[in-house]
Amino acid sequence: MSQDRVEKRIELKAPVSRVWRALTDYREFGDWFKVNLEGPFVAGKVARGQITHPGYEHVQMQMVVQAIEPERLFSFTWHPYGIDPKVDYSKETPTLVEFRLEKSLVGTLLEVTESGFDKVPKERRDEAFRMNDNGWAQQMKNIESYVAARP
């Protein structure tokens, strides 16, 4: 049976401090995550921004920063794929995203966990993926061109 969370691990050939900055500096985060955040991440505060990801530019992202433990843990809650401007997502239970960093031989081991999916309403899940497949193909192209431009 499926779990209520998504877990990812990735090894990055960069020092922990570099990865930490990419995660917690709001401009760097915005650069790779593809969101135009309004201001810095502050524990307990809301961070807002417009998604810059092709296909999702009308989506406003809103996160509540939870933990900022330097070079160890960065976490926030948010409403996944809250794309309807008419809906008040604040009434729904958000999911929790946690980034955990560990020094590794290669550089940094990053673990990302998103949990709390059992509380996401069905309608929200369906909405999320109406334009998904198109967005996907574009994503792959983004990665390719990003990497190609920065050998």
Add this chain to the structure above:
Amino acid sequence: MFAALGDETRLLLVAKLSDGQQYSISRLAESQRRGGSGLTRQAITKHLRVLERARIVRCVRAGRESLFELDTKAIDEMKDYLARVSAHWDAALGRLKAFVEE
């Protein structure tokens, strides 16, 4: 949906139903008894109703009997959703990797 599964008896019921067959409450109660648990029909029914409300199982009427089967639609939808969330994270982390390793 996941909260509904956070119970050993319910997990065992879902495991039983995962062979794709339809089961009556009596058959399910009997299989639980053989498994060593002494649950009453009433208790089993209560658990099945929780699973039904969570749309993990579905109740089908066959004459006077109630038969239960896995509601695969809800489970497949959730699996599909999580697969897409997972794919989105793969993409985002791919971009992060490219970003910090340049």
